[in-house]
Amino acid sequence: MxxxxxxxxxxxxxxxxxxxxxxxxxxxxxxxxxxxxxxxxxxxxxxxxxxxxxxxxxxxxxxxxxxxxxxxxxxxxxxxxxxxxxxxxxxxxxxxxxxxxxxxxxxxxxxxxxxxxxxxxxxxxxxxxxVLGINGVTALLALTMIGEPKAGETLLVSTAAGSVGSAVGQIGRLLGCRTVGIAGGSTKVRDCMGRFGYDAAIDYKAGKLDEAIARECPDGVDVYFDNTSGAVSDAVLPQLATGARVVVCGTAAIDRWNPWPTGPRVERHLLVKKARMQGFVVFDHMNRWEEAIAILAEWIREGKLDxxxxxxxxxxxxxxxxxxxxxxxxxxxxxxxx
Amino acid sequence: MxxxxxxxxxxxxxxxxxxxxxxxxxxxxxxxxxxxxxxxxxxxxxxxxxxxxxxxxxxxxxxxxxxxxxxxxxxxxxxxxxxxxxxxxxxxxxxxxxxxxxxxxxxxxxxxxxxxxxxxxxxxxxxxxxVLGINGVTALLALTMIGEPKAGETLLVSTAAGSVGSAVGQIGRLLGCRTVGIAGGSTKVRDCMGRFGYDAAIDYKAGKLDEAIARECPDGVDVYFDNTSGAVSDAVLPQLATGARVVVCGTAAIDRWNPWPTGPRVERHLLVKKARMQGFVVFDHMNRWEEAIAILAEWIREGKLDxxxxxxxxxxxxxxxxxxxxxxxxxxxxxxxx
Missing domain, CATH: 3.90.180.10 (Medium-chain alcohol dehydrogenases, catalytic domain)
Structure with a gap:
């Protein structure tokens, strides 16, 4: 240095x-x-x-x-x-x-x-x-404003051990959801189950992602917090529950958008499941930052948010x-x- | 007979x-x-x-x-x-x-x-x-509940001369939107501009759909009422305005969903534009049918809805x-x- x-x-x-x-x-x-x-x-x-x-x-x-x-x-x-x-x-x-x-x-x-x-x-x-900045504020505001999770619902999070995803999972749990995380590799899966308190965690690198989602989300996915797009999302969309909400928060799995990548069409899933998919950018909500940060900080002091x-x-x-x-x-x- | x-x-x-x-x-x-x-x-x-x-x-x-x-x-x-x-x-x-x-x-x-x-x-x-049944009720409820059109916004409708689309366009106009229809062939385009009162109509069979949308929706598309999915939607999504709403109402352009068709990924559009895409099925809203039909019938009697x-x-x-x-x-x- x-x-x-x-x-x-x-x-x-x-x-x-x-x-x-x-x-x-x-x-x-x-x-x-x-x-x-x-x-x-x-x-x-x-x-x-x-x-x-x-x-x-x-x-x-x-x-x-x-x-x-x-x-x-x-x-x-x-x-x-x-x-x-x-x-x-x-x-x-x-x-x-x-x-x-x-x-x-x-x-x-x-x-x-x-x-x-x-x-x-x-x-x-x-x-x-x-956690007291864009990541935590994104997690709290995007999850509550777009995801609208209700107690007892199933919340599925991609990049579940990441800086946004780990907060989403913990907040979802504090709100009474069943939380299921998708992460890559055994270390991240262990973090999901351990410090981040997910009810279940799926290693997408282990294969058979469709089956794992179906097993861990037997009633379908009520809220999908999507940090990745790509193959993980493609496996989740067919398993949305009726009335599901998809929070589009990041596209980490997509290397480049030129040429624009293709994937399975989403319209039919949204129509049949009467589901919603919506993008979120935290800088649109600056008026709610201090309120969100105060909540997150209190959870950290209380040991509820790792x-x-x-x-x-x-x-x-x-x-x-x-x-x-x-x-x-x-x-x-x-x-x-x- | x-x-x-x-x-x-x-x-x-x-x-x-x-x-x-x-x-x-x-x-x-x-x-x-x-x-x-x-x-x-x-x-x-x-x-x-x-x-x-x-x-x-x-x-x-x-x-x-x-x-x-x-x-x-x-x-x-x-x-x-x-x-x-x-x-x-x-x-x-x-x-x-x-x-x-x-x-x-x-x-x-x-x-x-x-x-x-x-x-x-x-x-x-x-x-x-x-028009006083599933088509008109779908048009009115899906447009207002999911599309949430505001006066002065641009409303783009696919299958714009169809039984749902033609009602959507006319209702959008009654609500003060600039209405742009996409339809196939000159007869339907003429119907859009004539009896259905669109401000502009685009024949998707004439080619250069991207350019036509950009020309007719210079400030982007605030509400896209999607009856088709497919190539028409793929041309619309990149032209959504910030905060746009996409009403997923039908997938008429897709012949079959087995094998599941692919298309350009939508996540990045939704994220960058902070846009929403949501499916609508009219039978979920039976409690609002009579109210909707009464409004539509009055517009028909007044000659405002063809x-x-x-x-x-x-x-x-x-x-x-x-x-x-x-x-x-x-x-x-x-x-x-x-």
């Missing part, structure tokens, strides 16, 4: 646009002198940087929720850190903040880049990127970090500690 | 199960003597029989909303007629009723086969099978009638007059 030089900022720059998943060679690290703060700006010393599957979309050329990151610019990311200097009346030195601070050591931003003040100061600031973090060290770990997510090498929320 | 012999009932029997769409050779017509009514039974002289795309599903082996029609039994259908004899205290001779009376001249049923009393006696009884009927004559027309629907030979709601 390189030591930061005073007055300098090291940054991870997007240097080329990948066709599929961003690889290490699509980034470079540079170093730049800090300039004096201008009126309205805030300077943040980043402590933890986020690595998210959705970053693939932020790098892609078009057709996504956000404008693509321009070539030659700092990679967009959420980060958590402390205000070290402020010329904004909204923020003061020492404030712990979450925001769009990018993959760099020092962020110099206007106040609109700050997403929120991290008020849960009794808990690790890193949680603001994961989580795992996959911590990489130093800015040098950034370039390969997204590709690593898609290689499935992380267990839990991937973050970079600076 | 064969004349009915007193005391006898002619019926259309399902004799074999088709792999895809039911053809004429899957049915036979027989004649049976009527037996005396038993306590609780009602006898109805059918006047109009319904022919619906959904019948394909009622004949198929499994995996549908209803149990399949057994081999050797009268083809299930809605019909409208008059009570000619009653041993049920709920019904009297002369009552005009809609119900599950089947493809036959005389239905002898228990009272639970009666769906409703047709109270709109100022209008043709045949309408109870179409419809077309495709009337075939006599029981002999039944066996080929479903196949004809899928050959696209009807214009408007297909019914059989007895």
């Amino acid at each position: 390189t030591v930061r030089r005073s007055g300098m900022n090291r940054r991870v720059i997007l240097t080329s646009r990948p066709a599929g998943i961003a690889q290490a060679e699509n980034f470079a690290i540079d170093e730049l002198a800090l300039e004096p703060l201008r009126e309205g700006e805030v300077r943040i010393r980043n402590r933890f940087l986020s690595v998210d599957p959705a970053m693939r979309g932020w790098i892609a050329d078009a057709g996504n929720y956000a404008d693509p990151v321009p070539i030659g610019r700092v990679m967009r990311s959420l980060a958590v850190g402390e205000v070290v200097e402020s010329r904004s009346r909204d923020w003061s030195e020492g404030d712990r903040v979450l925001g769009w601070f990018g993959w760099q050591e020092i962020a110099t931003v206007t106040a609109d880049a700050v997403v929120r003040r991290v008020v849960q100061t009794d808990l690790s600031p890193s949680l603001a990127l994961g 989580y795992s973090e996959d911590v990489l060290e130093g800015l040098e770990a950034c370039p390969d970090a997204i590709a690593g997510l898609y290689r499935g090498e992380n267990s839990g929320k991937r973050i970079i500690r600076l | 064969t004349v009915r012999r007193s005391g006898m009932n002619r019926r259309v029997i399902l004799t074999s199960r088709p792999a895809g769409i039911a053809q004429a050779e899957n049915f036979a017509i027989d004649e049976l003597a009527l037996e005396p009514l038993r306590e609780g039974e009602v006898r109805i002289r059918n006047r109009f029989l319904s022919v619906d795309p959904a019948m394909r599903g009622w004949i198929a082996d499994a995996g549908n909303y209803a149990d399949p029609v057994p081999i050797g039994r009268v083809m299930r259908s809605l019909a409208v007629g008059e009570v000619v004899e009653s041993r049920s205290r709920d019904w009297s001779e002369g009552d005009r009723v809609l119900g599950w009376f089947g493809w036959q001249e005389i239905a002898t049923v228990t009272a639970d086969a009666v769906v409703r009393r047709v109270v709109q006696t100022d209008l043709s009884p045949s309408l109870a099978l179409g 419809y077309s009927e495709d009337v075939l004559e006599g029981l002999e027309a039944c066996p080929d009638a479903i196949a004809g629907l899928y050959r696209g030979e009807n214009s408007g709601k297909r019914i059989i007059r007895l």
Whole structure:
């Protein structure tokens, strides 16, 4: 880990646009002198940087929720850190903040880049990127707003041991659902059954996924929380219960959308089962973040909500970090500690 | 048209199960003597029989909303007629009723086969099978409950000149939407623009469907009322607006679901556009039929809601009638007059 030089900022720059998943060679690290703060700006010393599957979309050329990151610019990311200097009346030195601070050591931003003040100061600031950030908030809001789970219903979760999925499973259980997780490999399946409290867990790499779902969801799937798309979803859709809700939260199983992949048509399942399938993006619901985070934090303090973090060290770990997510090498929320 | 012999009932029997769409050779017509009514039974002289795309599903082996029609039994259908004899205290001779009376001249049923009393006696009884029956009620309820159209939004309808689609387009217009219809061939496109009042109509047989949708829906599609699935839907999904709603109402473009057909994956569209896709089956909403029919009937009396009927004559027309629907030979709601 390189030591930061005073007055300098090291940054991870997007240097080329990948066709599929961003690889290490699509980034470079540079170093730049800090300039004096201008009126309205805030300077943040980043402590933890986020690595998210959705970053693939932020790098892609078009057709996504956000404008693509321009070539030659700092990679967009959420980060958590402390205000070290402020010329904004909204923020003061020492404030712990979450925001769009990018993959760099020092962020110099206007106040609109700050997403929120991290008020849960009794808990690790890193949680603001994961279980008390987009992952946990996504899990709670998407599950309740779109999934609408009722006690006694069967909730099936893909990437069930992941940073969103593990929270979904635990929240579903707290809401009285029978929870069934789908994950890849025996370690993740063990995590599902152990720390994440699923009633059943299925290893999709073990084969016969259809049969396993039918066995673990004998009354059908009332809520399918879909983080993957792909073959896992294709096995779930025929097993939806009448009136089922499918939360479309991620498409981790799909490497690229150009050319656009095909799969079994969903219309007939939705029609026959009178089922619903709906996309969810957590940034559409900023007005509900604090409420959601307060609930999640309380569950963590009470020991009702477990989580795992996959911590990489130093800015040098950034370039390969997204590709690593898609290689499935992380267990839990991937973050970079600076 | 064969004349009915007193005391006898002619019926259309399902004799074999088709792999895809039911053809004429899957049915036979027989004649049976009527037996005396038993306590609780009602006898109805059918006047109009319904022919619906959904019948394909009622004949198929499994995996549908209803149990399949057994081999050797009268083809299930809605019909409208008059009570000619009653041993049920709920019904009297002369009552005009809609119900599950089947493809036959005389239905002898228990009272639970009666769906409703047709109270709109100022209008043709045949309408109870179409615009004042499943088609119109589907259009109104599915559009409002799932489509949730708002004034100024763009509503795109597939099979836009059909018995459901034509009502959807007109209702959407009454609700203040910009309405765009997709139909096959110049006659149907002309009907869309003329009697059904669409703001724009697209002939999918003319090619370049993507470009036509982009031209007619420049701000994207807020509500897609999908009666077809297939290539038309595949062209629509990439053009959904943010927050769009897709009403999955029918899959007329798909000949068979065995083997299950594939198509472009929908998950990414739903995710990026924060869109919803949901199936609708009108029989789940029987408690709202009378309310819906009253609204639709008033629009018809006021000249605000047009419809077309495709009337075939006599029981002999039944066996080929479903196949004809899928050959696209009807214009408007297909019914059989007895």
